[in-house]
Amino acid sequence: MVECLSCGGRYEPMQSDGTQYFHACPPLAVHELRAALDDGTLELSLADAERLDAAEAADVAGPPPDNEASHVDAVLRSIIVERRNKRDENIRVGPATKDGAARIKAEGAGVVELPADKRTALVESRRP
Amino acid sequence: MPDTMNADELAIGPPASAIYTNGDESLRLSVLNALAGVRVRVAGRFMHMDGRIEPFVDSLLPASDRSVSTKTIPLARGWLLNAQASISAAAPQTGQTFAVFTLVRGRTGNFEELATLAAGPITAVHRLAWPGSPILSSVEGAGALRTISGTTPGVGAEVSEAVPTGARWQLLQFAVTITTSATVANRVPFLVIDDGTNVLQQFGQGLATAASSTRRNYWTTGISMNATGFAGSAIQGFATSLMLLPGHRILTGTTALDAGDQYSLVRYTVREWIEGA
Numbered sequence: 001m002v003e004c005l006s007c008g009g010r011y012e013p014m015q016s017d018g019t020q021y022f023h024a025c026p027p028l029a030v031h032e033l034r035a036a037l038d039d040g041t042l043e044l045s046l047a048d049a050e051r052l053d054a055a056e057a058a059d060v061a062g063p064p065p066d067n068e069a070s071h072v073d074a075v076l077r078s079i080i081v082e083r084r085n086k087r088d089e090n091i092r093v094g095p096a097t098k099d100g101a102a103r104i105k106a107e108g109a110g111v112v113e114l115p116a117d118k119r120t121a122l123v124e125s126r127r128p
Numbered sequence: 129m130p131d132t133m134n135a136d137e138l139a140i141g142p143p144a145s146a147i148y149t150n151g152d153e154s155l156r157l158s159v160l161n162a163l164a165g166v167r168v169r170v171a172g173r174f175m176h177m178d179g180r181i182e183p184f185v186d187s188l189l190p191a192s193d194r195s196v197s198t199k200t201i202p203l204a205r206g207w208l209l210n211a212q213a214s215i216s217a218a219a220p221q222t223g224q225t226f227a228v229f230t231l232v233r234g235r236t237g238n239f240e241e242l243a244t245l246a247a248g249p250i251t252a253v254h255r256l257a258w259p260g261s262p263i264l265s266s267v268e269g270a271g272a273l274r275t276i277s278g279t280t281p282g283v284g285a286e287v288s289e290a291v292p293t294g295a296r297w298q299l300l301q302f303a304v305t306i307t308t309s310a311t312v313a314n315r316v317p318f319l320v321i322d323d324g325t326n327v328l329q330q331f332g333q334g335l336a337t338a339a340s341s342t343r344r345n346y347w348t349t350g351i352s353m354n355a356t357g358f359a360g361s362a363i364q365g366f367a368t369s370l371m372l373l374p375g376h377r378i379l380t381g382t383t384a385l386d387a388g389d390q391y392s393l394v395r396y397t398v399r400e401w402i403e404g405a
Contacts, residue, residue, distance in 0.1 A: 008282025015276060018164045018218065020192055023279050024377075026288030029385050069316060069383040077318065077381040078327050090293045090375075091193050 001117065006087040006108035013089075022089040025108065030076045032083075042081065051075050085109050132180045146175065146207035147231060153242070154235055155201045157213055158228040159190040160266065160294065160402045165218040166190060166225055168199075168250065172211035176204055187216065190225070194294025194402055202235045211245070214255040222249050223272035226402045227256045267296055271399040278394030284387035287380040287394050290324075296403040297372040301348040302396040304380060309388030312339045316383040319347045319366065324375045335362035336383075344393070374403055 007025035036042035055071035087108025190197035229245040246261040314336035337343040351365040
């Protein structure tokens, strides 16, 4: 198992069926988008900004019930913003490099290998 | 049995299906493969101008990332009588290893493709043979069934699973567990499909997950769109023909997701074809 240093995600690079797994960091979650909007590090397109303004006005005019998403949440959920230094292990299409090996799309901050975990299984009792 | 045709046999000539080669041409095997440990054996027979029939055998260890791996077998002047590709190591499902036989001009460097002889999936049982096998597309057939363990995201992050380069998926089922923090709010997970830029489709769960609790969320084909739930789980239907191309993504988009919430146990089943990288 490895941990991605860009997003903190943990995964097995080789699946139990013998196929490779190609990790890619997830886009920002709604709460991360809100934080980025609040601290000024997210710049919206004109279209997204207009949609967000309209959603805010709609939430003010008619606040949604507790068990329903706000209009602002719905708009933010439709906005895709990739996180900084995203790692994407999917291979690039096109000519391979000189050594013939395919290259991944983005290294990001790299990965760190985690200690292997054992499988859950029956063992001899350790009780005296 | 002799490996050389006598004068009477030479007078009849080679089989009509044989391909004449002038000494500048090669048989090329191209393999797209998704399974580690696969070895492809290529074999065939070649008849030289003097009537001598020579068998040839070679092997290829293709990459397992669905990129193209090739083996080029130079041919002398004469007739290619037959060729076959088969699996000699590992056990790919139908659709995980796809082979193509072509006739190319050249032996190293710049090859010029002249003819496609056969193309199709190969397994430990099913061979690709020329003459005989048709020229198939890699996205034909039933595809390979796969169950995938996805990335456990960092705390507060959504789930995101991408269709790998060179693959085409049909999503059959998706399951994920959410464990919520103490922050009071009802979390509602959506299964989101995007193409890397635009959201294409969303399938919400009808059952929310309250603070300080855990729920296993399932989305699956073949059931109605109305959600139901049982003992800490929620189940929701989605479209039956959700076809995804390389770079498309399956994500969660969660209403009221808190920075302290944790998704885990990401498991999903797909039918996969090799799209070709």
